[in-house]
Amino acid sequence: MSFRLYIPGPVEVSEETLKAMGTTMIGHRSPEFVVLYQSVQPALQKLFYTQDPVFISTSSAWGVMEGAVRNVVSKGVLNCMSGAFSDKWFDVSKRCGKPAKALSYEWGTAVKPEDVRRELATGDFDAITLIHNETSTGTMNPLEEIMEVVRKFPEVISIVDSVSSFTVLPIEKDCLGIDVLLSGSQKALALPPGMALLTVSARAMARASEVEGRGYYFDFHEFKKNHDKGMTPSTPVISHIYALKQQLANIDKEGLENRYARHRHLNGLVRQWVHSKGLRLFPEEGYESLSLCCVANDGSLDIPAMNQFLRENKNAQMDQGYGKIKGKTFRINNMGNESEETISEYLGFLDEAIDATRSN
Amino acid sequence: MSFRLYIPGPVEVSEETLKAMGTTMIGHRSPEFVVLYQSVQPALQKLFYTQDPVFISTSSAWGVMEGAVRNVVSKGVLNCMSGAFSDKWFDVSKRCGKPAKALSYEWGTAVKPEDVRRELATGDFDAITLIHNETSTGTMNPLEEIMEVVRKFPEVISIVDSVSSFTVLPIEKDCLGIDVLLSGSQKALALPPGMALLTVSARAMARASEVEGRGYYFDFHEFKKNHDKGMTPSTPVISHIYALKQQLANIDKEGLENRYARHRHLNGLVRQWVHSKGLRLFPEEGYESLSLCCVANDGSLDIPAMNQFLRENKNAQMDQGYGKIKGKTFRINNMGNESEETISEYLGFLDEAIDATRSN
Numbered sequence: 001m002s003f004r005l006y007i008p009g010p011v012e013v014s015e016e017t018l019k020a021m022g023t024t025m026i027g028h029r030s031p032e033f034v035v036l037y038q039s040v041q042p043a044l045q046k047l048f049y050t051q052d053p054v055f056i057s058t059s060s061a062w063g064v065m066e067g068a069v070r071n072v073v074s075k076g077v078l079n080c081m082s083g084a085f086s087d088k089w090f091d092v093s094k095r096c097g098k099p100a101k102a103l104s105y106e107w108g109t110a111v112k113p114e115d116v117r118r119e120l121a122t123g124d125f126d127a128i129t130l131i132h133n134e135t136s137t138g139t140m141n142p143l144e145e146i147m148e149v150v151r152k153f154p155e156v157i158s159i160v161d162s163v164s165s166f167t168v169l170p171i172e173k174d175c176l177g178i179d180v181l182l183s184g185s186q187k188a189l190a191l192p193p194g195m196a197l198l199t200v201s202a203r204a205m206a207r208a209s210e211v212e213g214r215g216y217y218f219d220f221h222e223f224k225k226n227h228d229k230g231m232t233p234s235t236p237v238i239s240h241i242y243a244l245k246q247q248l249a250n251i252d253k254e255g256l257e258n259r260y261a262r263h264r265h266l267n268g269l270v271r272q273w274v275h276s277k278g279l280r281l282f283p284e285e286g287y288e289s290l291s292l293c294c295v296a297n298d299g300s301l302d303i304p305a306m307n308q309f310l311r312e313n314k315n316a317q318m319d320q321g322y323g324k325i326k327g328k329t330f331r332i333n334n335m336g337n338e339s340e341e342t343i344s345e346y347l348g349f350l351d352e353a354i355d356a357t358r359s360n
Numbered sequence: 361m362s363f364r365l366y367i368p369g370p371v372e373v374s375e376e377t378l379k380a381m382g383t384t385m386i387g388h389r390s391p392e393f394v395v396l397y398q399s400v401q402p403a404l405q406k407l408f409y410t411q412d413p414v415f416i417s418t419s420s421a422w423g424v425m426e427g428a429v430r431n432v433v434s435k436g437v438l439n440c441m442s443g444a445f446s447d448k449w450f451d452v453s454k455r456c457g458k459p460a461k462a463l464s465y466e467w468g469t470a471v472k473p474e475d476v477r478r479e480l481a482t483g484d485f486d487a488i489t490l491i492h493n494e495t496s497t498g499t500m501n502p503l504e505e506i507m508e509v510v511r512k513f514p515e516v517i518s519i520v521d522s523v524s525s526f527t528v529l530p531i532e533k534d535c536l537g538i539d540v541l542l543s544g545s546q547k548a549l550a551l552p553p554g555m556a557l558l559t560v561s562a563r564a565m566a567r568a569s570e571v572e573g574r575g576y577y578f579d580f581h582e583f584k585k586n587h588d589k590g591m592t593p594s595t596p597v598i599s600h601i602y603a604l605k606q607q608l609a610n611i612d613k614e615g616l617e618n619r620y621a622r623h624r625h626l627n628g629l630v631r632q633w634v635h636s637k638g639l640r641l642f643p644e645e646g647y648e649s650l651s652l653c654c655v656a657n658d659g660s661l662d663i664p665a666m667n668q669f670l671r672e673n674k675n676a677q678m679d680q681g682y683g684k685i686k687g688k689t690f691r692i693n694n695m696g697n698e699s700e701e702t703i704s705e706y707l708g709f710l711d712e713a714i715d716a717t718r719s720n
Contacts, residue, residue, distance in 0.1 A: 002383075002384045002385075002386050002392060003386070003390075003392075005385060005386075005387060007387050009595070010385045010386075010387065010388065010595070010598070011385075012385070013384070013385045018382040018383070018384065019382055021381045021382045021599055022378040022379055022381045022382040023362075023378070024362045024373070024378065025362075025365060025370045025371075025372070025373045025546075025552055025553075026362050026363070026365075026370075026677075027365060027367050027370065027677055028370065028553065030363075030677065032362060032363075058418075058419055058420050058423070058553070058554050059418055059419050059423065059577065059594075060418050060594040060595040060596070060597075061594075061595070062576065062577050062593075062594040062595075063418070063419065063423070063577045063594070066575050066576055066577045067577075070575070088576075091576070092575065092576040095573070095574060095575050095576050095579070096573060096575045096576075097572055097573035184595070186385075186595060192385055192597070192598055192599045193385075193388065193418070193595040193596060193597060193598055194418050194554055194555075194595075194596070194597030194598070194599065194600065195554075212457055213455070213456060213457035213573070214455060215426050215430070215452065215455050215456045216422065216426055216448075216451070216452040216455050216456075217419065217422050217423045217426045217427075219455070233422075234419075234420040234421075234422040234423070235369070235370070235420040235421075235422075235544070235546060235553040235554075236420070236553060236554070237420075237552070237553060237554030237597065238370070238552055238553055238554070239381055239552045239554065239599065239600075240554065240599075317386075317387055317390065
């Protein structure tokens with residue numbers, strides 16, 4: 001039994017991508033693999049707006065989020081926190097034995113550039129972590145403004161997670177001076193989970209050279225050494241690279257500007273629907289995500305009942321909120337391959353679910 | 361362009377498994393995932409001969425090989441080394457900042473229990489790493505005898521890699537007192553690469569509690585906490601779990617004893633062929649692998665030319681040896697789904713390749 005996924009990750013994967021997942025294996029040290037690996041580079045560099053190599057990690061995004069901290073943090077890391085995932089990054093940094101400080105906000109509130117400036121000015125930090133789009137709360141942080149601040153502190157290596165914003169809108173890595181930009185497979189790219197992508201600046205590579213205890217599996221220099229041969233340090237998740245190649249071709253066919261416009265348009269449709277229901281978005285005004293809408297439950301919605309209704313009547317998997325705001329919010333995804341047709345259909349499903357489950 | 365794989369990993373994957381890789385996604389925090397996760401547990405525990413939980417890691421085996429070291433090593437680790445992969449484990453241990461000592465042998469020589477006893481008796485170690493079957497040299501270490509020694513040192517946590525021996529022959533984890541037994545997906549299990557399995561004793565869990573800097577992604581306690589809910593710490597590689605489930609059903613259908621007998625029989629067929637060609641196996645006598653044969657090149661074979669011949673005429677991908685013995689050896693895989701028919705056919709191909717390329 002499986003349901004059509006309307007959740008913000010893993011998002012619904014197309015038949016075409018699933019078919020690519022079933023492609024015959026090749027040896028990961030064979031010339032065929034080198035061709036495959038190198039064939040996805042130009043498109044990845046274009047999507048990340050970077051001249052730096054894009055590495056493929058056989059892990060989910062948390063692997064490289066932890067790995068990045070192990071690679072570049074020496075003096076201390078400032079973890080910007082405003083939701084489940086960014087909060088966890090602080091915890092993970094400490095578990096790696098790194099000096100870490102929380103720059104903490106209420107969930108749904110965006111990270112503010114002036115706070116970043118104040119913290120970095122202490123001189124206590126040689127790295128900062130930021131989740132561009134906090135999926136748990138549907139909040140999009142003001143990346144350009146924050147990077148404008150970070151660039152003023154040349155000692156500070158920036159690690160930015162774009163798991164749920166990559167290819168939803170342009171994130172111009174090199175222009176913004178982002179040192180480590182990473183993403184996963186199962187959200188904006190609409191691939192199955194199990195692969196992460198990361199691109200690392202020369203500055204961050206140089207920093208890594210000086211940091212002890214980086215290990216092997218997520219070591220930036222191992223990635224680079226193997227990348228130069230068209231390979232990965234460890235046996236890679238080949239099926240996902242096939243699927244990536246297929247999805248990159250689709251993105252190219254759609255055109256990047258069209259893709260960004262589609263996401264913005266679909267996100268607008270959902271916001272309109274939210275307001276039409278007399279509901280409001282959870283995040284602080286002005287920082288609402290373009291990837292998904294996190295809807296605040298005004299108390300009139302029985303979200304578990306709506307979920308049950310959708311599973312039973314529409315074969316649809318809705319989101320019911322995440323972590324401590326589960327039930328107080330629910331999220332509607334517009335990442336990946338969603339279209340006006342699929343979003344409109346889902347909003348219709350939600351109308352029915354609300355009507356069927358509202359107590360009054 | 362892809363070739364039929366006769367290499368010892370990734371091994372050839374069946375159509376049925378590739379089809380399972382293309383199954384529709386489900387949410388990894390949904391009841392459907394819990395059902396999937398829990399459905400593979402009994403078979404995994406049976407295959408690992410353990411009452412301990414079997415964790416699923418979204419990584420290749422190196423991830424958990426490094427992770428295991430980060431979880432349990434405090435005082436020092438003894439790395440048993442006799443080939444490319446076991447040698448590397450020493451390097452990886454040091455890169456994790458752990459005190460490590462090499463117990464080093466010539467490639468192709470097996471690890472000797474009496475040497476392990478001598479080293480552990482120094483009291484310098486609280487952990488040991490051992491690769492049961494060193495894939496690079498086709499050497500199988502005497503696991504039972506080594507574990508008999510290790511069990512005499514209650515302070516020492518044993519970490520055993522069974523990437524290329526798991527399900528080839530029984531490895532009775534609980535009986536042998538192995539603390540951490542791990543495997544990958546793309547060798548004996550004949551799944552695509554990108555997933556690792558590991559099972560951890562209560563002793564090793566207790567040790568991990570005391571070790572700092574374990575991080576998050578490979579933390580044993582995170583695995584256990586989520587396992588108890590039928591989940592994984594990070595977004596899992598769902599496609600591979602579908603494929604695992606399909607392959608576990610196949611193993612069950614074949615019967616474990618039949619599976620072991622098949623591998624032993626196929627391995628014997630290859631050895632017979634090797635001797636019939638006047639060639640010999642590379643490893644020390646008495647320690648030849650049951651998973652693959654590593655054939656020593658007596659100087660009469662032009663291995664790159666054989667490889668070229670097989671690619672051009674048989675659509676077959678042969679192995680050409682690994683690391684510093686590349687060209688001086690080549691390996692013939694009998695893991696995974698290989699049968700008398702496929703092995704016999706391949707040996708026929710090799711006959712033709714040798715005839716076509718021998719210089720005299």
